Amino acid sequence: MPQRVSAGDIPKWKLSEQIVCKRIILAMESKRLDCLRSKLFKPSWVEKKFDTEKKGHFRPDCVVRFALDSRYQNALVLNHFNEISCPIIELKNQSSFNKILELCRQSANPHIVFISESGWPNPYYEEEHGFFLQWLQSLNNLLKFKISVVIVNAMHGPNGCAVTNPLDAVYLGLVKVFAKENPNVHVNNCVVNSITHGVLSRLDELEKFTNQLSPVFLTQESYAFIELEPIEVTSHVNPVGFKNKGCYLIIGGHNGLDILLAKYLCQNYQAEIILINSSSMEEQDERCGGAQIRREYGDLTAENTLKNIIEKYPNINGIIHADFAIDHSPIIATSQKKLIDVLTPQVKSTINLMKALVNKSLDFILFFSAIQSFVTNLGQANYTAACLAREAIANLIKNTLGIKVRIINWGNLGDRGIESRFYRDLMEYKGIREIPSEEILSVIEQSLQKELDQVVVLKATDNALCRMGVIKKEEIANNFEKSRLLPEFDFTQDHILYAKGMMDSLANYARNKFYQVQTTSTAPQKYGKLCEALAHIEYSPSPARADLIDSYPEIVGYLKLMDACIDNLPSILCDEISPLSIMFPDGSFELVEPTYRNNPVSDYYNQRVAEAVETYVNKYAKDGRVVRILEIGAGTGSTSEKVLPKLFGKSVHYIYTDISFAFLNKAKEEFSNYDFIEYRIFNAENPEEIQPVDIVLATNVIHATQNVQQSINNIFMLLKNNGLLILNEMTERYDYATLTFGLTDGWWLGEENFRIPYSPLLSLEAWEMVLHQAGFSEFYNHGGYGQHIIEAHKGFSND
Numbered sequence: 142m143p144q145r146v147s148a149g150d151i152p153k154w155k156l157s158e159q160i161v162c163k164r165i166i167l168a169m170e171s172k173r174l175d176c177l178r179s180k181l182f183k184p185s186w187v188e189k190k191f192d193t194e195k196k197g198h199f200r201p202d203c204v205v206r207f208a209l210d211s212r213y214q215n216a217l218v219l220n221h222f223n224e225i226s227c228p229i230i231e232l233k234n235q236s237s238f239n240k241i242l243e244l245c246r247q248s249a250n251p252h253i254v255f256i257s258e259s260g261w262p263n264p265y266y267e268e269e270h271g272f273f274l275q276w277l278q279s280l281n282n283l284l285k286f287k288i289s290v291v292i293v294n295a296m297h298g299p300n301g302c303a304v305t306n307p308l309d310a311v312y313l314g315l316v317k318v319f320a321k322e323n324p325n326v327h328v329n330n331c332v333v334n335s336i337t338h339g340v341l342s343r344l345d346e347l348e349k350f351t352n353q354l355s356p357v358f359l360t361q362e363s364y365a366f367i368e369l370e371p372i373e374v375t376s377h378v379n380p381v382g383f384k385n386k387g388c389y390l391i392i393g394g395h396n397g398l399d400i401l402l403a404k405y406l407c408q409n410y411q412a413e414i415i416l417i418n419s420s421s422m423e424e425q426d427e428r429c430g431g432a433q434i435r436r437e438y439g440d441l442t443a444e445n446t447l448k449n450i451i452e453k454y455p456n457i458n459g460i461i462h463a464d465f466a467i468d469h470s471p472i473i474a475t476s477q478k479k480l481i482d483v484l485t486p487q488v489k490s491t492i493n494l495m496k497a498l499v500n501k502s503l504d505f506i507l508f509f510s511a512i513q514s515f516v517t518n519l520g521q522a523n524y525t526a527a528c529l530a531r532e533a534i535a536n537l538i539k540n541t542l543g544i545k546v547r548i549i550n551w552g553n554l555g556d557r558g559i560e561s562r563f564y565r566d567l568m569e570y571k572g573i574r575e576i577p578s579e580e581i582l583s584v585i586e587q588s589l590q591k592e593l594d595q596v597v598v599l600k601a602t603d604n605a606l607c608r609m610g611v612i613k614k615e616e617i618a619n620n621f622e623k624s625r626l627l628p629e630f631d632f633t634q635d636h637i638l639y640a641k642g643m644m645d646s647l648a649n650y651a652r653n654k655f656y657q658v659q660t661t662s663t664a665p666q667k668y669g670k671l672c673e674a675l676a677h678i679e680y681s682p683s684p685a686r687a688d689l690i691d692s693y694p695e696i697v698g699y700l701k702l703m704d705a706c707i708d709n710l711p712s713i714l715c716d717e718i719s720p721l722s723i724m725f726p727d728g729s730f731e732l733v734e735p736t737y738r739n740n741p742v743s744d745y746y747n748q749r750v751a752e753a754v755e756t757y758v759n760k761y762a763k764d765g766r767v768v769r770i771l772e773i774g775a776g777t778g779s780t781s782e783k784v785l786p787k788l789f790g791k792s793v794h795y796i797y798t799d800i801s802f803a804f805l806n807k808a809k810e811e812f813s814n815y816d817f818i819e820y821r822i823f824n825a826e827n828p829e830e831i832q833p834v835d836i837v838l839a840t841n842v843i844h845a846t847q848n849v850q851q852s853i854n855n856i857f858m859l860l861k862n863n864g865l866l867i868l869n870e871m872t873e874r875y876d877y878a879t880l881t882f883g884l885t886d887g888w889w890l891g892e893e894n895f896r897i898p899y900s901p902l903l904s905l906e907a908w909e910m911v912l913h914q915a916g917f918s919e920f921y922n923h924g925g926y927g928q929h930i931i932e933a934h935k936g937f938s939n940d
Contacts, residue, residue: 181584182369182597182611184355184515186299190363191343199342201289202251203228203244205276207259207269232272238279251286254344256336257309258293261537262492266308270484270526271477273312277319278473280326284638284645289329289344290316291359296332296529297536298358299365304540307533311484313356314514314526319472321517324632324925325641330356337361353610354515369515369597369611375587380409382589384504387458388413390451392441392490398463398509398554398581403434405582415454417441419464419486441490448497461507462494465531468523475523483523484530491534498542505545505589508535512552515597516609519906532595547588552576552599569913572605624934626753626865627923640741641926643693644875646684650700651877653683654707664714670889671879672714674899678876698735699877705732706881713884720884730777730807736881737779742928744783746869749923749930750838751783757836757865762792769834771796771859773825774842778808780869784838785815796834798823825852833861840869844901847890850911857915857935866917866933870908873927874900905929 208231228244230237232255245251255273259266280286294302295309313330320328329347333340339361347357347364355367383389389412393399399416406412414434419441437453439446441464451457468483494506510532513525532548539546553568555575569575576584576598584598599606606612631637655678664672683689690697705723712718724733737743754770762768768791775781775797788795795818797808805820812818823829825839826846837856846852856866871878874897882888883900891901895910903911908931909920918936922929 180599180601180606181372181374181587182599183372183593184367184595184597185370186358186365187368188299188363188365191346191361199338199345200252201227201254201344202248203230203241203253205230205232205241205253205255206257207232207265207272232269232276234272235275235279238276241276242279242282245283245286249285251283252289252345253280253286254289254291254341255312256291256293257295257306257312258336259306259309261306261308263306263308266311266488267481267485270308270311271480274315274472274475274477274480277315278475281323281473284642285325285633287327287329288316289331289347290356291329291331291333291336291341291344292356293333293336296356296533298332298334302334302358304533304536307537308488308530310529310533311526314529315472315522317356317517317529318519318522318525321519322471322473322522324630325638331359332356333359353517367515372591372593372596375583378583378586378590380586382586383410383412384458386411386413387504388415388454388456390415390417390454390457390460392417392447392460392462392464392494399461401578401581402461402463402585407434415450415457417447417450441493442485444493444496447490447493451497451501457503459504459507460494461509462491462531463509464490465509465511465528469520470523471520472522480523480526484527487527487531488534491531495534495538495542498538498544501542501544503544505547506535506538507547507549507585507588508532510548510550512550512597512599514550516611519904547593548595549584549588550595550597551581552597552601554581572602572608574600574602576600624919625921625932626756627749627921627930627932630923630925632925636741636745637925639693640745643696643740644742644926646689646693647696647699647703647877648875649681649683650686650689651703651707651880652678652681654703655710655876655880656680658707658710660711661714665716667886668714670899671883674879674883677899678879695740698740702732702736702881703877706884710880710884724881724884728803734777734779737777738782743779746924746928746930747780747783747840750780750840750867750869751787753865753867753930753932754784754836754838755787758788758791758793761835761863766792768793768836769796769832769861770794770836770838771798771823771831771834772838773798773823773856774839774845775799775808776804776840776842778804778811780838780840781808781812785812785818788815788817793817794819796821796823796831800824825855828855828859831859833864834859835861835864837864837866838869839867841871843868844870844896844903845887845890847892849891849893849896849903850914853911853915857917860935862935864935866912866931866935868908868929868931868933870929870931871902871927872905872908872924872929873897874902875927905931 204227206229230241241253245253259269280288290312292306292309292312294305295307295313297304313332316328316330320326320330329344331344340359343359343361343364354369358365383406387410389406391399391403391414393416403414403416406414415437416434417437417439419439437450439450441447465487468479470479508531510528511524513521514528514532517525535546535548538544553573553575555565580600584596587593588596599611603612660675686700689700702724706720709718709723713720713723726732758768770793772781772795776799781797785795795815797805797818797820799805800822802822805822809820825843826848837860843849843852860866879900888901895907896903905922912920912931912933916935917933919934920931922931924930
C-alpha cells in the first residue's frame, strides 16, 4: 500500500529482549504439553461401498491423456469415452492447453478428466511429467472447475492391489498439492485397477468422499482411502532388528541420517557399513565401535553406479535408502527444469537400485520417505510427487523381486531433513516437533522388529495432528479452535469468485500494459529492487480496458491508478518525477482511495474484520470494562469505516493512528460523529509509550515496516492478557501492486529473507511463523486468493 509521509522524529522505545524471550518460551512450553514423545501410525485402507441403486451421471467436458503409442495399454478407454461422445485431447503442447481451456470456458463449472496408464518402464516420463506440470499451471486461468485424475495401479492399494505404473504416482503428488494451493478447485485424485465406464461413472459420487491423506482407490462397487492407525510405541527397544556383524549398505545424502544410523549399527551390531554418497566429500573410511565404515561415491542416477557397488560387496544383508531432499516451491512458480531436478535423483536412484538387485537375496530394503506422502503442505508439490513415486517403485520392488520392503515416513527431522531454518521454525510453530536421534533409531528398530511394511512417525501436538487430518477433532480432549472469531472461508461463494476474477483481470491488464511501455535499463540505484521485480513480470494477454469495466465496474478505480503509474513509469525510473506526485496529485487521495474501499475485495475483508471486533467487544466489554482498540496505519480509514459503526453504544476507546498527520486530519473530518476516538501518531517499529490495549488492528501496513518481526514483537507487548491482533494482509505477490505502490521507496524497506521474492509481502505461513516467534499462542485465518485476515491471540499477561 502507499508509503506514508514521515512524521519526523518519534521517541524510541526499546523492548526488553528478556521479556520477549520469556513470552516465546512460555508459548512454546504450553504447546509442548501434549507432545511428549513421537507417535507412530500405520497406513490402513478404509473401504466404503457405493449405493448400488444410484447411478452416477458422468459426462465430463473433456478427457485429457498423453499420446497413445505401442507402450499404452488403454485402448479400451477410447471405446468407453467414445460411448459418451466426450472430446479427448492429447496433452503435448501449448496448443493442447489452449484447447482444453476453450472447452472448459463453455461451462460454468467444467469437469476435466485426466487418465494415465503409462506402463513400466516408461522412457518418456520426464517429458510427460513436465507437460503435466505446465498444464496444471495453465488451469489457473479458470475460476472454478473440477478435475478428476484417474491413474491405473500407480500405488499399492487395498486387497493386495499391486503397483504396475509407479511413475504415474508423480501425477497424484502434483495434483494433491494443486488441490491445496487452489481451494476453489474440486479434485478427485483416484487410483484404479482398470479404466471402465462403470468405474468412471462413480467420479461424480466422490464429491462428499474426499480425504486429504491419500488418493481414493476407486472401483465400480466401492471406494477406499487411507487412514493412519495409531501403533503402540515401545519406550525401550532392544537392538535386535539387524544382524550382529552384518553388512549394510546405506544410500545417504547430506542430511545426517546416514551417519547417525551408520554409527549406531557399528556400535550396537559391530556391522560393516558401506556408505554411498552422490558426491565426493573429504571423509575417508573410518573405524567406529570396532567396525568399519567404508565410503563409496558416484552418480546414483547413472545406471551402473549402484550395480557396480553392490557387486563389489557380495555379502550385503540389507539396504537403507536414506537419501531425500526437500524442495519448497508452489506449483505456479515451479519450472519444468526444477521439477525434473527434484524428481530425477529420487526416482532414478530407486530405479537403478531395482535393476541392481535382480537375482539378489537380501533380508530387507528400508526406504526413508516423508510425511508429505500423506499430509499436504503448500509449496511442496515436487517433494510430494518424488516421495509418492519412490514409494511406488519400492512397492514394485517388493512385488517383482520378492524382497521385503519397509518404508518410514518421517515427520520433522530438524536439520537432518530440512536445510532451511525458516521451515524448521515453521514446523515447530505448527506444533510438529523435531524427532530426536534416540527416537529416530528406536523407530527404525521397531519397524524391522514388528515387520511393519510402512510406518508414519510424527512428534506433534494433538491440535497439529488434527489440522493435518491424522486424527479427528472429536478424538482430542481440549476444545479445538475455542477462541476463533473468524468464520471458515468459503471459496465457492459467487461474490468471492467474482472478486477473484476481477483481481486476476487486473493483474493481466497490468502485465499487458507494462509490456507496452519502454523503460530504461539504467535506473538510479534506489530503484534497484523495483527493477529486479519488474524483470520478473511476465507478459499476459488482456481484454480491452472498456471490456474490463463492463465486466467489473468496480475495477475502474484500480485502472485509473494503474494507468497513471505505468504511463509515467519511464519518467519515474529516470528520476525525472516523484512517484508520490503521480499517486497523490496535489496531495489528493483520489487515485489511491478506490484501492482501499468501495471494491469487492477490500470491502469484504474489512467487513470480516469488523465482525470479529464486534464479537470480541461483545464478549469483554462488560461490568464497566472499557475495551481499548488500537488501529495501526489506519490511513484512509477503509477498515475504520466498517468497524466503527459496530461500536456505537459500546464501552470502547478507539485509537486511530498513522505516521502521517495528513491521514489523521482527513480521518478527523470523516469520523467526527464518533466521540470515542483518539487520534495520534504511531509507528509500530518504534512505538511511544502507550497504555496496554485489548485489540490491535492492522490492514496492509505491517509488511511495510523494515523489520516485521520487531513490529510484531512490539504489538505483542502492547496487548493485554487475552489480547487480540487482527492482521489483514496481502499474502501473494501481485504485479499490479509492484507497478503502483512498488514505485515508492517504502515498499522495499524490508530485508528479511522470509518475504515473498520480489515483494515486501509475507506468505500466510511466514506471517504465522512471525506471530509464533513473538509469543502468540493461537492463530486462525480467513481468506484466500492472495488476501488473508489472521487473528492472533495472546494468552499471557503483561505482568
